[in-house]
Amino acid sequence: MxxxxxxxxxxxxxxxxSSGIMAPYFKKSGHIVNHFKLYDKKSRFTKxxxxxxxxLFMGGPMSVNDVKEFPWLxxxxxxxxxxxxxxxxxxxxCLGAQLLAKALGARVYPGPKKEIGWYTVDLTKEGLExxxxxxxxxxxxxxxxxxxxxxETFDLPKxxxxxxxxxxxxxxxxxxxxxxxxxxxxxxxxxxxxxxxLVHGRDEIVKSGFKSGVIREESEKYLKGYQKNARQFFDxxxxxxxxx
Numbered sequence: 687m688x689x690x691x692x693x694x695x696x697x698x699x700x701x702x703x704s705s706g707i708m709a710p711y712f713k714k715s716g717h718i719v720n721h722f723k724l725y726d727k728k729s730r731f732t733k734x735x736x737x738x739x740x741x742l743f744m745g746g747p748m749s750v751n752d753v754k755e756f757p758w759l760x761x762x763x764x765x766x767x768x769x770x771x772x773x774x775x776x777x778x779x780c781l782g783a784q785l786l787a788k789a790l791g792a793r794v795y796p797g798p799k800k801e802i803g804w805y806t807v808d809l810t811k812e813g814l815e816x817x818x819x820x821x822x823x824x825x826x827x828x829x830x831x832x833x834x835x836x837x838e839t840f841d842l843p844k845x846x847x848x849x850x851x852x853x854x855x856x857x858x859x860x861x862x863x864x865x866x867x868x869x870x871x872x873x874x875x876x877x878x879x880x881x882x883x884l885v886h887g888r889d890e891i892v893k894s895g896f897k898s899g900v901i902r903e904e905s906e907k908y909l910k911g912y913q914k915n916a917r918q919f920f921d922x923x924x925x926x927x928x929x930x
Contacts, residue, residue, distance in 0.1 A: 690928040692775075695738040696721045697762075699746030699781060702882050706874030708742060711917055715924070724758055731758075731765040740775035740927055743782030745872065749838055750784050750794045763789050775865045775927040780836050783859075783868035790843035790862065797855050800894045801834035802887070804904040807858045807871065813849035817926070818867060819859065821918030823911060831908055832871035835883060839870065864926035873916040880905050 694717050696705045701723075709719045720738070723729055743766070753759045766789035769776055778786035784794045806829040813819045814828060822830040830850070839855040842848050843862070850859040850869075859869045884891070884898045891898055 692717045692739040692924065692927065693737065694719045694740040694742065695735060697741060697743045697782070698723050698725070699744060699748065700725050702886050703745045703747075704874075704879065705742060705744060706872075706876045706879045707913055707916065708874045708920065711920060712924070715921075717924070724762070729758075731761045735765075736768070736772065736774075738774070740777070740924070741769055743776070743778045743785055744874070745780035745782060745835070748781070750781070750788045759785075770862070770866065773865060775923070776867070777923060778868040779874060780870055780872055783870045784838060784840050786866070786868045787840035787843050787857075787860075790846065792841045792843040794838055794840045797837060797839040799854060800837040800890075800896075801852075801854055802891060802894060802896045803834060803901045804831055804908050805834055805852070806831050807850040807852045809850050810848050812847045813859065816849055816861070817864075818861075818919045818922040819849050821922055822915045831912070832869075832873075833875045833880075833905075833908075833912065834871050835887070836870055867923060873919055875905075875909065875912065875916075877905065877909065880909075 694712050696709055696719065698704060698721055712719050722735065748756050750759060762785060766776070766785060770789065776786065788794050806825060809819060809828045809830060824830055840857055842857045842860060846860040846862045848857055848860050852858055855870065858871060861867045880901070884901065888898070
């Protein structure tokens with residue numbers, strides 16, 4: 687059991703992009719996990735949400751810049767800024783990472799091409815020394831294989847440290863401090879989540895030149911070890927927050 691029970695809020699942007707292995711693992715570890723579903727039109731960013739200790743901002747197919755189509759993105763941006771000012775624990779995943787980058791004043795824009803599936807990122811010197819990123823299994827040349835599904839990327843926000851990057855996207859992960867992390871790749875993956883995305887993203891996969899069969903095949907190869915490493919990442923992240 688954890689030395690400190692934390693209240694964790696999962697901020698979910700669409701129904702089919704859940705927290706995957708994250709919520710069950712945190713609950714098993716003794717924490718309290720609730721979900722805030724932005725796709726529910728009744729959802730509002732209220733002061734009551736600040737009662738939570740940790741906020742997990744998940745992915746979604748929209749851009750952080752799609753404020754006309756999704757006006758709640760404006761409120762979410764302000765909400766994240768408030769969380770940072772209150773020194774809450776924040777982990778942004780994919781869209782969540784881009785939201786965090788924007789809240790910190792960085793530019794978010796289309797990447798040179800999409801990344802969908804299992805591809806490596808290169809750990810920076812700081813990434814190699816980071817308590818959370820150290821949990822990810824390394825391949826040769828300090829690379830780690832992660833699950834991607836994104837078409838946009840971001841500039842590195844001021845006062846943050848780049849932890850990982852790739853040839854396609856220079857910035858794949860960063861941290862502001864031990865309580866605030868952003869990863870453009872997906873650490874939450876399980877088989878149901880992958881299968882769901884392959885259905886919802888079928889057209890995107892074809893148009894972008896990827897193959898669902900290859901993603902399924904590589905998921906069988908990498909997923910089990912990846913989940914073990916992801917849980918170690920979550921433990922390290924929560925440990926830093928529990929210390930305060």
